[in-house]
Amino acid sequence: MVSSxxxxxxxxxxxxxxxxxxxATDPDLVHEPGNLDLAMKLHYLRGIYYFERQAFEGLRILxxxxxxxxxxNKYPVTSGRFRRAESGRAYIKCNDCGVRFLEAKCxxxxxxxxxxxxxxxEKLLVSNQIIGPELGFxxxxxxxxxxxxxxxxxxxxxxAHVLGDAFSAAExxxxxxxxxxxxxxxxPFGLAQSLTKSVISNDLPKVVxxxxxxxxxxxxxxxxxxxxxxxxxxxxxxxxxxxxxHLQSKVGPKxxxxxxxxxxxxxxxxxxxxxxxxxxVVTICKKSEKENKVYGMLGNTQVVSVVKADxxxxxAEPSVLAKLMRExxxxxRDKINEAMERENGVVDYVVYGANLTFVNLExxxxxxxxxxxxxxxxVSYRVxxxxxxxxxxxxxxxxxxxxxxxxxxxxxxxxxGLEAELKKEGLIA
Amino acid sequence: MAPLLTKRTYQFVVNNFLxxxxxxxxxAVSSKADYIIQFYNSMHLTPLxxxxxxxxxxxxxxxxxxxxxxxxxxxxxxxxxxxxxxRASFAGFIEHARMxxxxxxxxxxxxxxxxxxxxxxxxxxxxxxxxxxxPPTPTMALAREEAELVIFSAMxxxxxxxxxxxxxxxxxxxxxxxxxxxxxxxxxxxxxxxMRSNIKSFNLSGMxxxxxxxxxxxxxxxxxxxxxxxxxxxxxxxxxxxxYLGKERAMLLPNCLFRMGGAAVLLSNRRSDRRRAKxxxxxxxxxxRGADDKSYGCVSQEEDDEGNVGIKLNIDLMAVAGEALxxxxxxIGPLVLPASEQLLFAISLIMRKFFNSRSxxxxxxxxxxxxxxxxxxxxxxxxxxxxxxxxxxxxxxEASRMALHRxxxxxxxxxxxxxSYIESKGRMRKGDRVWQIAFGSGFKCNSAVWRCxxxxxxxxxxxxxxxxxxxxxxxxxxxxx
Numbered sequence: 001m002v003s004s005x006x007x008x009x010x011x012x013x014x015x016x017x018x019x020x021x022x023x024a025t026d027p028d029l030v031h032e033p034g035n036l037d038l039a040m041k042l043h044y045l046r047g048i049y050y051f052e053r054q055a056f057e058g059l060r061i062l063x064x065x066x067x068x069x070x071x072x073n074k075y076p077v078t079s080g081r082f083r084r085a086e087s088g089r090a091y092i093k094c095n096d097c098g099v100r101f102l103e104a105k106c107x108x109x110x111x112x113x114x115x116x117x118x119x120x121x122e123k124l125l126v127s128n129q130i131i132g133p134e135l136g137f138x139x140x141x142x143x144x145x146x147x148x149x150x151x152x153x154x155x156x157x158x159x160a161h162v163l164g165d166a167f168s169a170a171e172x173x174x175x176x177x178x179x180x181x182x183x184x185x186x187x188p189f190g191l192a193q194s195l196t197k198s199v200i201s202n203d204l205p206k207v208v209x210x211x212x213x214x215x216x217x218x219x220x221x222x223x224x225x226x227x228x229x230x231x232x233x234x235x236x237x238x239x240x241x242x243x244x245x246h247l248q249s250k251v252g253p254k255x256x257x258x259x260x261x262x263x264x265x266x267x268x269x270x271x272x273x274x275x276x277x278x279x280x281v282v283t284i285c286k287k288s289e290k291e292n293k294v295y296g297m298l299g300n301t302q303v304v305s306v307v308k309a310d311x312x313x314x315x316a317e318p319s320v321l322a323k324l325m326r327e328x329x330x331x332x333r334d335k336i337n338e339a340m341e342r343e344n345g346v347v348d349y350v351v352y353g354a355n356l357t358f359v360n361l362e363x364x365x366x367x368x369x370x371x372x373x374x375x376x377x378x379v380s381y382r383v384x385x386x387x388x389x390x391x392x393x394x395x396x397x398x399x400x401x402x403x404x405x406x407x408x409x410x411x412x413x414x415x416x417g418l419e420a421e422l423k424k425e426g427l428i429a
Numbered sequence: 430m431a432p433l434l435t436k437r438t439y440q441f442v443v444n445n446f447l448x449x450x451x452x453x454x455x456x457a458v459s460s461k462a463d464y465i466i467q468f469y470n471s472m473h474l475t476p477l478x479x480x481x482x483x484x485x486x487x488x489x490x491x492x493x494x495x496x497x498x499x500x501x502x503x504x505x506x507x508x509x510x511x512x513x514x515x516r517a518s519f520a521g522f523i524e525h526a527r528m529x530x531x532x533x534x535x536x537x538x539x540x541x542x543x544x545x546x547x548x549x550x551x552x553x554x555x556x557x558x559x560x561x562x563x564p565p566t567p568t569m570a571l572a573r574e575e576a577e578l579v580i581f582s583a584m585x586x587x588x589x590x591x592x593x594x595x596x597x598x599x600x601x602x603x604x605x606x607x608x609x610x611x612x613x614x615x616x617x618x619x620x621x622x623x624m625r626s627n628i629k630s631f632n633l634s635g636m637x638x639x640x641x642x643x644x645x646x647x648x649x650x651x652x653x654x655x656x657x658x659x660x661x662x663x664x665x666x667x668x669x670x671x672x673y674l675g676k677e678r679a680m681l682l683p684n685c686l687f688r689m690g691g692a693a694v695l696l697s698n699r700r701s702d703r704r705r706a707k708x709x710x711x712x713x714x715x716x717x718r719g720a721d722d723k724s725y726g727c728v729s730q731e732e733d734d735e736g737n738v739g740i741k742l743n744i745d746l747m748a749v750a751g752e753a754l755x756x757x758x759x760x761i762g763p764l765v766l767p768a769s770e771q772l773l774f775a776i777s778l779i780m781r782k783f784f785n786s787r788s789x790x791x792x793x794x795x796x797x798x799x800x801x802x803x804x805x806x807x808x809x810x811x812x813x814x815x816x817x818x819x820x821x822x823x824x825x826x827e828a829s830r831m832a833l834h835r836x837x838x839x840x841x842x843x844x845x846x847x848x849s850y851i852e853s854k855g856r857m858r859k860g861d862r863v864w865q866i867a868f869g870s871g872f873k874c875n876s877a878v879w880r881c882x883x884x885x886x887x888x889x890x891x892x893x894x895x896x897x898x899x900x901x902x903x904x905x906x907x908x909x910x
Contacts, residue, residue, distance in 0.1 A: 015562055015566070016528075017558075017561045017562045017563060018521050018524070018525065018561065019514070020516065020518055020521055022513035022514070022516065023513070023553070024516075024518070024551065024552035024553050025552075027908070028909075062514070065514055066512065066514040068514075069513050069514045069516070070513070081524075095518065095910070096518035096520060096521065097518065097520035097524055098520075098521045098524075137524050137528070
């Protein structure tokens with residue numbers, strides 16, 4: 001990564017090590033990601049949790065690492081590494097290899113950082129690593145602890161989406177907070193002893209179309225990086241409660257913040273893209289209503305649905321778009337499951353960015369991560385590996401989550417235009 | 430059945446020879462009792478004669494009693510238990526090697542993988558924090574920290590177990606082969622625990638994995654000189670400064686095998702410790718093969734072509750170890766073997782030397798001399814080799830194999846982890862004899878023989894407490910990574 005004059009020297013004293021389960025996992029245990037998990041394998045969640053001084057005050061790095069061993073003991077899957085079965089389907093060998101741990105220092109205080117903070121700087125606080133080129137040596141989770149000059153700390157979580165959705169990732173990290181507070185996490189999640197999904201299907205693959213929610217990309221092999229035409233960059237903006245109220249007045253009181261923000265952003269994106277109809281297919285992801293079978297278990301259980309508009313988006317009323325998103329979205333997960341099954345799990349799909357994607361992370365419990373009684377002052381997330389159509393994530397806002405934090409991941413050239421449009425709509429001051 | 434009966438009869442007769450011939454002699458004497466009484470009366474001894482004779486007998490007895498070696502008791506010992514957060518899994522170890530200095534040397538990484546697979550180590554061995562970094566950060570400060578963590582926690586545990594106060598310690602001996610800072614580690618112990626100013630302290634460095642028994646030997650000698658004293662012996666190896674950062678194969682081996690560990694042992698010659706001591710030292714036998722060039726050069730610390738310092742292990746290490754073991758056995762045999770075995774060995778030797786008999790040399794059955802064996806867990810190969818040459822059963826080498834599996838090669842402290850294993854399994858009974866054998870650079874083979882002073886009751890507090898029920902585990906010949 002080329003560092004500009006501003007970023008050079010900003011983050012220094014980097015150290016690399018690993019943390020892993022406290023107890024040895026029995027040998028030869030595996031975890032097989034399901035079809036929906038494998039569909040997400042080219043995506044990565046990058047989250048940054050900012051803490052003020054008191055959270056990590058007086059703690060040496062060894063004291064911070066120690067509880068992580070008991071924490072990771074509960075999730076042996078996160079310390080494993082990918083392998084390929086004979087059929088080519090990827091599975092995780094739970095060999096206790098570990099989670100990568102980076103330490104770094106920043107010569108700015110938290111306050112100074114928040115003033116200069118932008119998308120490219122935030123990339124310095126969390127690892128940008130992907131899985132590959134060697135599957136067996138690529139960690140699935142990377143944690144970066146950066147200490148600021150004032151004593152504040154940021155914890156960067158780099159999470160392979162194949163392990164689970166953002167709701168899972170949030171719960172995973174929240175467990176660490178609970179452990180540090182003294183709670184007993186209970187026994188580790190169970191693992192399988194043999195591969196059951198990696199059976200080579202003898203049926204000839206039926207030549208059927210891929211479901212509309214996914215895009216098939218050229219085979220990436222063992223280098224799990226989404227090939228895109230454009231360079232996608234994240235663009236962050238906060239929506240204050242006042243702005244939210246203003247939005248909802250535009251859209252109508254029936255719709256929640258997510259729908260309001262998404263509808264207006266959809267319209268803005270349509271305007272800058274200047275296409276005739278579109279983008280008239282969008283994917284919507286949100287938390288599943290069903291509770292996880294086992295509390296805290298990881299997995300891609302979020303609802304993935306698709307909405308198709310048969311009218312030009314540019315001219316549509318935001319309320320109409322919001323209504324469409326709420327009422328016409330149909331759950332497409334079964335189709336994705338089938339498609340992956342047909343391909344024996346070997347095909348490379350992209351979900352976020354196959355169509356313009358809106359991800360509702362309002363219910364993600366990011367701010368429940370408490371370290372020694374301190375909640376993060378700010379949580380920032382983005383997704384890497386998004387496809388060319390782009391994605392918009394709506395996260396809970398800081399300060400008791402009344403506002404919203406929005407991340408738009410779009411082709412670089414579109415960001416300027418989007419910013420202008422959003423200003424017009426009043427989403428940005 | 431018949432050969433076993435013969436063997437057992439032969440052993441009984443030879444080992445209890447003196448007791449057996451005592452009976453006929455006693456009978457003979459008592460039958461001649463009248464004659465003896467007559468002879469005594471004919472001597473017409475005066476009271477003065479009797480008094481002088483009594484004094485002579487008492488004097489001789491006193492000189493004899495006083496000049497006997499003082500018994501050396503092992504009151505108790507404590508072992509360092511590494512925190513779970515220092516754990517080094519195989520996969521993690523290999524990945525770190527791959528990501529670090531050996532990034533451009535996949536062959537070296539592959540070699541290390543092969544070593545780990547066959548090493549006999551388990552997945553719960555521990556490395557110090559400096560060696561968990563990619564690449565390792567072996568600074569002096571971190572080395573001292575490791576030393577303080579290992580030594581002080583073992584010492585704290587020892588003081589708690591024995592109730593001894595630091596100011597009561599008369600002798601302090603510490604051995605740590607590869608880390609010897611100034612002020613010495615012994616000095617840092619004395620500083621931390623505020624020990625007396627007239628304490629006799631010794632810091633042994635450079636003496637390899639067998640230095641633990643050298644320290645015991647030194648302590649034992651000092652306890653002969655100083656009556657009513659106690660001694661603490663600390664055996665450890667500090668790994669932080671010694672990770673090899675190059676790619677030469679013969680030097681990568683120690684990286685794969687050496688792990689964190691440390692032991693603190695309290696020895697005493699005080700009569701008050703006679704009852705509560707766990708063991709009594711019977712013998713220490715040291716053999717040094719340094720005069721032989723091949724032995725001298727088989728383990729050496731040197732720089733590789735790129736200037737990285739590491740410990741080079743020669744290919745003929747096993748052969749040299751075998752020779753050293755033979756020397757040591759020859760020296761220790763007469764001290765510990767029962768008369769029956771010594772007689773057989775002597776006969777076999779005479780037959781081969783003077784009568785040119787082609788028969789195989791008789792290998793004394795050391796199982797007759799000891800109940801328990803602690804073979805330094807230098808690596809699986811060492812334990813296999815010793816099991817073969819001494820014809821030991823699997824149970825007898827179990828302590829060594831399991832200590833290697835759970836803690837890795839902890840150098841001079843491994844003998845104590847093994848002893849703790851035997852105790853934790855409830856196998857240590859009063860009167861049991863233990864043989865500790867350690868090999869080290871030089872090339873040295875040192876042995877110590879202990880006799881158990883009191884049956885060790887369960888549960889045993891120590892590093893095995895939380896996992897002893899899982900053991901013994903089956904260690905596969907090759908672990909597939």
